[in-house]
Amino acid sequence: MIERLAVIGVGLIGGSLARALKSAETVGEVIGCGRSRENLELALELGVIDGFSCDPAEAVRDADMVFIAVPLGAIARVFERIRGQLSEAAVVTDGGSVKGSVVADAKRVFGEIPPWLVPGHPIAGTEHNGVASSFPELYRHRRVILTPLAQTDADARARVRAMWEQTGAEVTEMSVAHHDEVLAATSHLPHMLAFGLVDALSRMRSNDEIFRYAAGGFRDFTRIASSSPEMWRDICLANADALSTMLARFGAEMGKLSETIRREDGETLLRIFERARAARDRYVDGVGAEGDGSSRADKTPD
Numbered sequence: 191m192i193e194r195l196a197v198i199g200v201g202l203i204g205g206s207l208a209r210a211l212k213s214a215e216t217v218g219e220v221i222g223c224g225r226s227r228e229n230l231e232l233a234l235e236l237g238v239i240d241g242f243s244c245d246p247a248e249a250v251r252d253a254d255m256v257f258i259a260v261p262l263g264a265i266a267r268v269f270e271r272i273r274g275q276l277s278e279a280a281v282v283t284d285g286g287s288v289k290g291s292v293v294a295d296a297k298r299v300f301g302e303i304p305p306w307l308v309p310g311h312p313i314a315g316t317e318h319n320g321v322a323s324s325f326p327e328l329y330r331h332r333r334v335i336l337t338p339l340a341q342t343d344a345d346a347r348a349r350v351r352a353m354w355e356q357t358g359a360e361v362t363e364m365s366v367a368h369h370d371e372v373l374a375a376t377s378h379l380p381h382m383l384a385f386g387l388v389d390a391l392s393r394m395r396s397n398d399e400i401f402r403y404a405a406g407g408f409r410d411f412t413r414i415a416s417s418s419p420e421m422w423r424d425i426c427l428a429n430a431d432a433l434s435t436m437l438a439r440f441g442a443e444m445g446k447l448s449e450t451i452r453r454e455d456g457e458t459l460l461r462i463f464e465r466a467r468a469a470r471d472r473y474v475d476g477v478g479a480e481g482d483g484s485s486r487a488d489k490t491p492d
């Protein structure tokens with residue numbers, strides 16, 4: 191049971207965690223914190239939080255669990271504001287999509303990796319942002335990755351794991367570097383493809399016509415291009431090495447595919463598409479049988 195949860199950044203990710211723990215009845219009080227007073231008032235009205243402060247130092251006072259869910263570029267500033275303000279019992283975790291930058295920010299601000307910091311990342315979300323888009327089932331049957339370090343306190347790690355399990359998530363652990371490489375391939379690269387495709391098409395002449403005749407495949411493939419630009423700018427900057435390596439590899443693959451098409455090599459095309467279909471059917475549909483969990487339409491009805 192968490193007595194007092196401080197959520198810094200009450201948007202889709204922070205709001206959904208607060209809602210999930212409230213519906214599981216495993217949290218006493220939730221204190222929200224963010225830049226905008228209007229957003230926090232809305233969160234209060236929606237019953238996502240029980241009180242708020244615009245000052246992180248005040249929000250974390252007496253909290254036994256602190257969840258940071260702001261864009262990656264804002265995390266260092268939050269660390270600076272909460273330094274020296276945490277209670278003895280406090281554990282701090284986050285939901286940032288890249289872990290190397292969070293750990294580097296922590297080292298810079300605190301001078302070392304604090305034992306009470308458990309970096310984390312829920313592999314669940316949608317293309318919508320803001321507290322109004324948050325919902326309690328977001329993490330149900332989804333994975334959460336924790337990337338504890340050698341310095342991380344065992345009790346802190348267990349408490350963060352228990353919190354995520356209370357939301358219905360399945361918790362796994364891996365190293366920071368491995369996390370950032372895996373996510374560059376499975377999440378960050380696909381977002382770049384969607385943003386890149388829509389941007390390229392929108393700058394072509396007659397783009398109105400292109401979009402008017404777009405079929406379902408285009409809609410499915412580009413849903414994530416409606417995601418928050420600020421959040422994705424920060425993810426790219428935070429995971430620049432792993433992501434640019436993946437983009438270069440993928441660019442080379444696209445070059446080969448283009449050559450195969452130009453040669454009119456139907457046999458090779460068939461082999462590629464069969465291999466891809468088998469891989470997708472095996473991994474993606476096998477894991478998320480009830481939907482990919484990434485769209486509001488997949489959510490369990492309230």
Ligand SMILES: NC(=O)C1=CN([C@@H]2O[C@H](COP(=O)(O)OP(=O)(O)OC[C@H]3O[C@@H](n4cnc5c(N)ncnc54)[C@H](O)[C@@H]3O)[C@@H](O)[C@H]2O)C=CC1
Nearest residue numbers: 199200201202203224225259260264286287315316319320
């Ligand atoms: N959207 C998604 O699908 C997923 C996002 N994440 C990660 O979760 C974090 C939050 O993302 P979302 O909840 O989607 O974003 P969001 O835009 O819905 O919420 C972010 C909140 O942080 C607040 N904020 C922004 N800058 C701030 C600052 N300097 N100080 C205090 N508050 C500030 C905003 O006002 C907003 O309420 C990001 O780090 C993102 O990488 C992780 C998994 C999935």
Ligand SMILES: O=C(O)C(=O)Cc1ccc(O)cc1
Nearest residue numbers: 287313314315316317414484
């Ligand atoms: O909307 C989707 O399908 C997503 O992939 C959401 C998402 C965005 C960022 C993450 O770090 C994790 C999940």
